[in-house]
Amino acid sequence: MDLFFEQLINGVALGSLYALFGLGFGIVFATLGILNAAQGTYASWAAIVALAAADQYKLPFIPALLTGVVAAGVIALLVDQVAFQPLRRRGKDMLGALITSIACWIILDSLAGTATGHNSLSFPRGTYPSTMYHLGTIPLPVMQIITIAAMVAVTVGLHVLIRHSRFGAAMRAVGWDQTAASLGGVNPRYVVIITAFIAGSTSGLAGVLGGITTHNVSFMLGEGLMLKGFAAVVVGGYDDVRGTALAGVALGVLEVMTSQYLSSGLRDGITYALLLGFLLLRPRGLFGSLTYSRA
Amino acid sequence: MGNSVRLGPWVFATLAAFAFQTTPALAQGLTPGEYKIGFITENTGPIAQAGQSFWAGAQLAVEDIKSSKYIGASSIVLEPKESGSDAARSIQAMNQFIADRSVIATACCILSPVAGSLKPVVLAAKVPLVIYGATAAGLPQPPWIYSMTILPGPKDTATALLVSDAIKPKTAAYILAADNDAFKGRMAPTQKALEAKGIATAGVVSVLTKDTDFTAAATQAMGLKPDVVLVYATQQAAAGAISALRDRGFTKTIIGNDVLGPEAIYKKMGATVVGIPFPVGFSDTIGVSAQGKSFVNAYKAKFNVSPDSYSAQGYQMVWFVAQGLKSISGTPTRESLSAALEKLEKFDHNVYGGEFMKDGQAQTTGTIVVNWSADGKLVPWTAPK
Numbered sequence: 001m002d003l004f005f006e007q008l009i010n011g012v013a014l015g016s017l018y019a020l021f022g023l024g025f026g027i028v029f030a031t032l033g034i035l036n037a038a039q040g041t042y043a044s045w046a047a048i049v050a051l052a053a054a055d056q057y058k059l060p061f062i063p064a065l066l067t068g069v070v071a072a073g074v075i076a077l078l079v080d081q082v083a084f085q086p087l088r089r090r091g092k093d094m095l096g097a098l099i100t101s102i103a104c105w106i107i108l109d110s111l112a113g114t115a116t117g118h119n120s121l122s123f124p125r126g127t128y129p130s131t132m133y134h135l136g137t138i139p140l141p142v143m144q145i146i147t148i149a150a151m152v153a154v155t156v157g158l159h160v161l162i163r164h165s166r167f168g169a170a171m172r173a174v175g176w177d178q179t180a181a182s183l184g185g186v187n188p189r190y191v192v193i194i195t196a197f198i199a200g201s202t203s204g205l206a207g208v209l210g211g212i213t214t215h216n217v218s219f220m221l222g223e224g225l226m227l228k229g230f231a232a233v234v235v236g237g238y239d240d241v242r243g244t245a246l247a248g249v250a251l252g253v254l255e256v257m258t259s260q261y262l263s264s265g266l267r268d269g270i271t272y273a274l275l276l277g278f279l280l281l282r283p284r285g286l287f288g289s290l291t292y293s294r295a
Numbered sequence: 296m297g298n299s300v301r302l303g304p305w306v307f308a309t310l311a312a313f314a315f316q317t318t319p320a321l322a323q324g325l326t327p328g329e330y331k332i333g334f335i336t337e338n339t340g341p342i343a344q345a346g347q348s349f350w351a352g353a354q355l356a357v358e359d360i361k362s363s364k365y366i367g368a369s370s371i372v373l374e375p376k377e378s379g380s381d382a383a384r385s386i387q388a389m390n391q392f393i394a395d396r397s398v399i400a401t402a403c404c405i406l407s408p409v410a411g412s413l414k415p416v417v418l419a420a421k422v423p424l425v426i427y428g429a430t431a432a433g434l435p436q437p438p439w440i441y442s443m444t445i446l447p448g449p450k451d452t453a454t455a456l457l458v459s460d461a462i463k464p465k466t467a468a469y470i471l472a473a474d475n476d477a478f479k480g481r482m483a484p485t486q487k488a489l490e491a492k493g494i495a496t497a498g499v500v501s502v503l504t505k506d507t508d509f510t511a512a513a514t515q516a517m518g519l520k521p522d523v524v525l526v527y528a529t530q531q532a533a534a535g536a537i538s539a540l541r542d543r544g545f546t547k548t549i550i551g552n553d554v555l556g557p558e559a560i561y562k563k564m565g566a567t568v569v570g571i572p573f574p575v576g577f578s579d580t581i582g583v584s585a586q587g588k589s590f591v592n593a594y595k596a597k598f599n600v601s602p603d604s605y606s607a608q609g610y611q612m613v614w615f616v617a618q619g620l621k622s623i624s625g626t627p628t629r630e631s632l633s634a635a636l637e638k639l640e641k642f643d644h645n646v647y648g649g650e651f652m653k654d655g656q657a658q659t660t661g662t663i664v665v666n667w668s669a670d671g672k673l674v675p676w677t678a679p680k
Contacts, residue, residue, distance in 0.1 A: 003518040010511045118339040118347070120531050122538070122563050132544055139543060214507045215538040215564075216531070220341070224507055256511040264501040264512075265473060
């Protein structure tokens with residue numbers, strides 16, 4: 001039974017990474033109307049910058065983590081303003097933004113590969129907390145606790161921001177119709193800039209935490225998160241962060257339990273079967289609203 | 296009679312011309328020129344660290360062959376095309392090499408499935424292919440396909456037996472890259488050998504080559520309560536699995552494999568990899584031959600790092616092709632080069648001090664079991680006291 005609970009915690013921690021990444025991905029889609037293929041590279045870059053901060057500039061864990069997170073936010077903001085804003089101004093549709101985001105993905109991915117020498121790097125021991133706690137007989141690494149806590153905090157924070165604040169109302173208004181939001185006194189450009197930064201930072205947080213816990217900081221880090229984060233958004237529902245968080249955690253637990261009790265070979269297959277099932281049978285996801293019609 | 300007298304000079308001249316056409320090449324040896332090897336690189340992707348070592352070793356060999364005038368005024372040129380260890384990209388690159396008639400031989404592959412996918416393409420096109428890293432049995436097929444990979448399977452078994460004799464485990468768990476047939480093939484004989492010594496198999500934990508999170512796999516392996524864990528996985532997966540085991544507090548013996556050899560692995564894993572025994576086909580500090588020392592010094596001078604097993608294999612691969620070219624008279628073709636390579640049994644240039652070719656597969660004698668020391672050096676493994 002201990003093994004079951006150990007794996008359950010492993011699954012929740014892994015799923016928390018998917019959820020964190022999915023939160024950033026989902027906000028961009030729901031508010032800015034962009035299916036951003038470059039979102040994964042924000043996670044890769046966050047981990048690379050945080051590693052440089054910790055290893056080369058000897059910053060402690062929290063400042064290094066924040067440096068990576070802020071860097072991802074800034075990159076997301078720059079990409080949005082350089083690549084997506086001109087399209088928005090010309091009233092281009094989602095397909096144009098998707099193609100542009102693929103171009104951004106390729107550029108940022110190549111640059112990340114160059115920055116890491118196309119190698120997989122890792123955070124040196126001592127640059128992140130490594131204490132092992134025990135819940136009875138079950139070992140609980142502190143990084144797993146931090147990852148789960150970060151996911152809960154970001155989910156609650158984003159939910160409060162989007163559903164219970166004036167800025168959140170503005171985000172939803174811009175997501176629904178930018179012209180109408182402007183007529184209602186909202187500055188769409190300001191909302192878009194802040195939203196892009198939040199989305200990039202959130203995915204960046206997943207990248208830094210994922211880079212530490214998996215000992216893998218590379219240009220490919222974001223690709224894995226991208227696919228699973230997308231699945232979390234689809235299963236959870238595009239316009240509700242609680243759904244994305246729950247779906248991400250559920251995917252993580254499902255993956256780990258599949259490996260433990262069935263076969264590691266079936267793990268990804270089950271995830272994508274679930275994704276396909278939701279796209280076919282319940283495209284709005286678990287928490288998505290019925291009236292939402294972005295696509 | 297008169298006619299025959301008149302024809303005599305013409306017949307003589309014709310025969311002389313024919314002889315001139317065919318024999319000068321025998322006397323002159325290899326026609327001077329630049330001979331191109333189409334090199335499918337794996338400098339990016341999940342096993343880039345190994346791929347970069349192979350590529351560096353091959354580049355150095357090209358320079359050494361030229362500076363030593365091993366093939367006279369001729370030289371070898373490497374034409375790289377990157378595959379990122381992806382089978383589809385590798386096939387695309389190979390097709391481009393096949394279409395380019397200036398490419399006289401090709402080299403590829405670290406991953407066995409990728410090498411296996413190229414095999415029918417190469418055999419159909421009849422172009423020499425020298426595999427520099429893939430380890431699955433049955434890949435070499437002279438006269439077209441050769442492998443300069445030092446097969447790690449027997450060395451894995453020898454390492455496991457050596458370590459087991461020292462630490463006397465009762466049970467062993469295995470972490471296996473289940474999507475890699477080569478590692479499956481390497482694990483089976485070791486498992487059999489350990490079981491024959493009374494070391495029970497506690498279980499086999501499957502991971503996938505492209506996995507990044509190994510926490511669950513480590514938990515699963517530790518749940519089997521083994522005395523020793525043997526890791527049979529590609530570089531990134533092995534590094535991830537070992538790190539996850541240590542992160543979760545597994546302090547017993549872990550036995551690795553040759554993928555832990557490159558210096559980049561020590562840089563990446565640091566203290567986590569210290570003390571873990573694994574076999575190497577080549578070490579820059581242990582049991583190095585004279586040619587091996589020369590290789591080590593030149594490699595350090597050029598790349599500012601020490602060579603590893605992969606560098607040595609990449610280096611030997613180019614020398615193997617060069618030796619084939621050297622034995623050809625006249626202008627080589629893909630056909631004549633493949634025939635020349637098939638005849639090679641001993642190597643003129645040998646960094647291992649005991650390498651030979653058998654049935655298209657390079658082999659060495661002996662096993663060097665090493666581990667990384669705390670100061671980042673490969674040292675002979677000794678049993679913990």
